[in-house]
Amino acid sequence: MRLRISHVTSYTYEEPVPYGLQQLRLRPKSRPNQTVLDWKIEIEGGKLEVGYEDEHANNVDLISFHRGETDLTVRCSGEVEVTDAHGIIGPHQGFVPLWLFQRQTTLTQVGPEMQKLVDALPKADQGLPQLHALMNHVLDSIPYSTDQTATDLSAEMVIYAGQGVCQDHTHVFLAAARALGYPARYVSGYLMMEGQTEQNASHAWAEAHVQGIGWVGFDVSNAISPDDRYVRVATGLDYGGAAPVQGLHFGQGREQMQVALQVQQ
Amino acid sequence: MVDKKPTFDEMNRADGSPRDTYARYSQWLENQDTARLNAKSAEAEALFRLTGITFNVYGMEEADERLIPFDLVPRIISANEWRTLAKGIEQRVRALNAFLYDIYHNQEIIRAGRLPAEMIANNEAFLPQMIGVAPPGNVYTHIVGTDLVRTGPDEFFVLEDNARTPSGVSYMLENRETMLHMFPELFSQIKVQPVSQYPRALRRSLRACAPPACTGMPTVAVLTPGIHNSAYYEHAFLADQMDAELVEGHDLRVVDGRVAMRTTNGYEPIDVLYRRVDDDFLDPLNFNPDSMLGVPGIMDIYRAGGITIANAPGTGISDDKAIYSYMPDIVEFYTGEKALLKNVPTWRCSEPEALKYVLDNLPELVVKEVHGSGGYGMLVGPAASKKEIEDFRAKLIAKPAGYIAQPTLALSTVPILTEAGLAPRHVDLRPYVLVSPDGIDITPGGLTRVALNEGSLIVNSSQGGGTKDTWVLEE
Amino acid sequence: MLGKTAGGLFWMFRYLERTENTARMLDAGLRIALTRSAAAESEWKSIITATGLRKEYEERHGSFTGPKIIDFLLRDKQNPGSTMAAVVNARNNARLVRTALTRELWEAVNESYMVLKDVLAHPITDRELPGVLQTIRQHAAIVRGTLAGTMLRNDIYDFARIGTFFERADNTARTLDVKYYILLPSVRHVGSPADNVQWEAILRSVSSVRAYQSVHHGDTDPRSIAEFLILDRRSPRSLAFCYDKIVSNLGYLSKANAAASASMEQANTLNAMFQERDIDAIFTQGLHEFTQCFLRESFRLGQQIEQDYRFTE
Structure with missing residues (x-):
């Protein structure tokens, strides 16, 4: 499937920003089952400083604010051809040792709530069956809801809250999968939702590593493995490592963010 | 397993006669009057104070700038001894860099089964952001301070490989300057290999590691946490001697894809940054977001080839005390040779059998924190009280993987000058090693630290340690 | 040169100059106090006013009497114009710009700090004051001379x-x-x-x-x-x-x-x-x-x- 994506993130600041940097992980790469036909990032109110590949082979762009700017806009657009591989990414590649993906992060620390969730997981065979069971179990325990306004909740807090969005689901899944011994990672990307062009946010799902198969995707919020409507952009140990935008700025004023995202065929 | 051998005194034989290395010095010393030497000692202290070679004690007023006591009896090493040591150090430092490259790339040493993956996987010093990063010339540890101790005529052991930001080299240089100033006649009688070339060698070595983005003559700068840091004197001293700018985090920012310093004429890019700020504080965008000492985005620029950071971030994985116990294997794995320098036998308390042995023999062992430094958080069994031992036992049982244990070595002694004349005290040695693509450069000698309290084995300046000038004799 | 270094030099020398200025003002005030006790208080007042810290002084000390003034001008760390505060600030700035100074100049500044810290460790009496002021002036002169004699x-x-x-x-x-x-x-x-x-x-x-x-x-x-x-x-x-x-x-x-x-x-x-x-x-x-x-x-x-x-x- 050929997907056309337009993703505009705009920041407005109450006070001019004397200096600021943002790390963008917004450049999808071509890989088996995903071919980037065209992709560009335009920046208003700032400029590209450097680009490089991080340890997860994500394309990272470091941008700086123009001095004294109050508005910064990052405009991504392009076309990506995706084929359906039932969520299978394949063998692990690169220098990152698999054990690193078994490390819990501050967002995926296992606490009592998580332990209960793992203990209550229906019995299933190791590997794909168990991970599918986990995916369904997480969604059953934590229904999808955008009511939750807090961001950057840890997996433990998400279970406590009892509901969540894709980012929350993914963290819970990662924490549980790692607790069960699977290397697992966070994926940020795009999803074309049926019948709607406008999306309100970029998407997130998880990948777990299964012996003999390699990396397999699990979109907890939609209870499926990613197909040809999913564009992978960046991966990391949690949201922090794969976030589309990670920034730091000087100055006092408050920041407001707006996202306009369209994914269509 | 307490070493029952008598302590080896480097100056005098058991019968009191001087060893060959010290023969000429002893002859000179015999003709000196103790009162005059003590007066010289006071003169040296005044000189150090005037120069400002002090270290700040954290949380104290400026009144608490302290001097590290300087003892004016030199520690002397023969040209032969030095040649052997230098070869061993070079081999070890080469292995450290090969190890670091490997750990942040294919981890062949783990695949080969020579190092358990847990040693890296559970190690806080492993820096995932360094995975796949190859610094210019594959040099990770541009500056190393290898701590050595001696127990006999030909017995040297490596105690620690300081591969993060070893300090103390300014003392090596100032100690020599002071000796030259106070006893010029000694240096005309005894030929000592010079050390004063170190700052130039350091500059050359750093310049040889310029990043791909560098055009022309590389600009070097020294990054300090600021004037309140305990080693600020050294940071300023090295910057001054290298004719490099001494910068703090707030002098730097990302400009045009480089890390640049704010000058009176605008921002100018830095090619090589000799940083004396710990990894965690280096970059609030990529590491500790609360750090006020670092430069946001420097890791991004580093990974894009815009700057060289010396030492490279993440080198701590090579010098913690648990990895240390594998150094003989590490040296062999990467150099194909047996390690020339010995390791102190080490029990890893993470291993149940080792832990049992350590717990059974605490009064005879030295137990150290895996990530500790500065002589803190360690137990010196033979010098500890019953209560201290029991307290430590509890800590050890609570977190065995946090500790290693070693036999108490009979460290060699060198005399120091006291009011009552000469008296032997235990010493160690930290030679300073520079690594660049052009090769490895070891300054002859290094910093001799001495435990000023009688019988003490702790040489750290924070705990009653002093320093000596270290002489390596000319051939 | 780093911008920070330029600023450090500017302030280092402002503080060095201030060290001496404060000593001079004190000298003048002392002269009046000794010769014309009736005029002393107004003289001290105007000196404190000239330092720009009259309000702070009055809040903390109230009356304008010799010993209090002397202490305020020489030793009070909360008075940035006091000789001791100025010396400490000059030295801190000198440390900051250490790489821009010759060793001799740094040592001259460090020595004047060490000497004055010692001299001003306790309150200064009227009798000691002329000697102390002399020491302050001498060290200022040494620093000035070293600057002139050793710096590019x-x-x-x-x-x-x-x-x-x-x-x-x-x-x-x-x-x-x-x-x-x-x-x-x-x-x-x-x-x-x-x-x-x-x-x-x-x-x-x-x-x-x-x-x-x-x-x-x-x-x-x-x-x-x-x-x-x-x-x-x-x-x-x-x-x-x-x-x-x-x-x-x-x-x-x-x-x-x-x-x-x-x-x-x-x-x-x-x-x-x-x-x-x-x-x-x-x-x-x-x-x-x-x-x-x-x-x-x-x-x-x-x-x-x-x-x-x-x-x-």
Whole structure:
């Protein structure tokens, strides 16, 4: 499937920003089952400083604010051809040792709530069956809801809250999968939702590593493995490592963010 | 397993006669009057104070700038001894860099089964952001301070490989300057290999590691946490001697894809940054977001080839005390040779059998924190009280993987000058090693630290340690 | 040069100059206190006023008596103008810019810190005061001599000089501003012996008694004192002299730095206040108005230098 994506993130600041940097992980790469036909990032109110590949082979762009700017806009657009591989990414590649993906992060620390969730997981065979069971179990325990306004909740807090969005689901899944011994990672990307062009946010799902198969995707919020409507952009140990935008700025004023995202065929 | 051998005194034989290395010095010393030497000692202290070679004690007023006591009896090493040591150090430092490259790339040493993956996987010093990063010339540890101790005529052991930001080299240089100033006649009688070339060698070595983005003559700068840091004197001293700018985090920012310093004429890019700020504080965008000492985005620029950071971030994985116990294997794995320098036998308390042995023999062992430094958080069994031992036992049982244990070595002694004349005290040695693509450069000698309290084995300046000038004799 | 280093040099030398200025003012006050006890309190008051810290002083100490004043001016760490605070600040700035200084200069500053820390470790009595002031002046002279004798004449030296003369001009102007009323023509014809003492005190507090006398052959009159301290380019503490130096040092700097034209312009404007102008014109404008205007403009110039040479971001 050929997907056309337009993703505009705009920041407005109450006070001019004397200096600021943002790390963008917004450049999808071509890989088996995903071919980037065209992709560009335009920046208003700032400029590209450097680009490089991080340890997860994500394309990272470091941008700086123009001095004294109050508005910064990052405009991504392009076309990506995706084929359906039932969520299978394949063998692990690169220098990152698999054990690193078994490390819990501050967002995926296992606490009592998580332990209960793992203990209550229906019995299933190791590997794909168990991970599918986990995916369904997480969604059953934590229904999808955008009511939750807090961001950057840890997996433990998400279970406590009892509901969540894709980012929350993914963290819970990662924490549980790692607790069960699977290397697992966070994926940020795009999803074309049926019948709607406008999306309100970029998407997130998880990948777990299964012996003999390699990396397999699990979109907890939609209870499926990613197909040809999913564009992978960046991966990391949690949201922090794969976030589309990670920034730091000087100055006092408050920041407001707006996202306009369209994914269509 | 307490070493029952008598302590080896480097100056005098058991019968009191001087060893060959010290023969000429002893002859000179015999003709000196103790009162005059003590007066010289006071003169040296005044000189150090005037120069400002002090270290700040954290949380104290400026009144608490302290001097590290300087003892004016030199520690002397023969040209032969030095040649052997230098070869061993070079081999070890080469292995450290090969190890670091490997750990942040294919981890062949783990695949080969020579190092358990847990040693890296559970190690806080492993820096995932360094995975796949190859610094210019594959040099990770541009500056190393290898701590050595001696127990006999030909017995040297490596105690620690300081591969993060070893300090103390300014003392090596100032100690020599002071000796030259106070006893010029000694240096005309005894030929000592010079050390004063170190700052130039350091500059050359750093310049040889310029990043791909560098055009022309590389600009070097020294990054300090600021004037309140305990080693600020050294940071300023090295910057001054290298004719490099001494910068703090707030002098730097990302400009045009480089890390640049704010000058009176605008921002100018830095090619090589000799940083004396710990990894965690280096970059609030990529590491500790609360750090006020670092430069946001420097890791991004580093990974894009815009700057060289010396030492490279993440080198701590090579010098913690648990990895240390594998150094003989590490040296062999990467150099194909047996390690020339010995390791102190080490029990890893993470291993149940080792832990049992350590717990059974605490009064005879030295137990150290895996990530500790500065002589803190360690137990010196033979010098500890019953209560201290029991307290430590509890800590050890609570977190065995946090500790290693070693036999108490009979460290060699060198005399120091006291009011009552000469008296032997235990010493160690930290030679300073520079690594660049052009090769490895070891300054002859290094910093001799001495435990000023009688019988003490702790040489750290924070705990009653002093320093000596270290002489390596000319051939 | 780093912007921070330029700022550190500027401030290091401002503080060094301040160390000595405070000692001079104290010397002048002491003289009056010893010779004319009735005038002592008002003399101490004007000295404290000249430091710009009268409010802080009154809140903490209340009355204007000798021992309290001496302690406030010499030892009080909360008074940034006190000799000890200024020495500590000068040394901290010297540490900050250590790589820009010769070893000799750093050691001279460090030594003066060590000596004064020792000397000022306890409250200073009247009897000790002359000796202490002497020590302060001596060390200032050593630092000045070491600067002149060991430092290259480059941008580092320029910032050092600008800091020195900026502080000195500021000090002279403040002293004049506090005492302007006794120099006014309306008071002049009174010419009482009290005034003579006051006039001399002004000169003394900027260390210019001998210099003034040799130029004016012993006659003391307020008009020529004002002229001497504002316009006379022979006097190293006059505003005109200081601005001559500031303009020339800024001139060297701005040649290498096109972006720094604003401070150069401001300094020129300030300097013009002393060009082609005689003291009568200043008195016509009003001495008080003149010094106020000068202090305001000098403050602005300080800010502009800081900005032009990027002391901070």
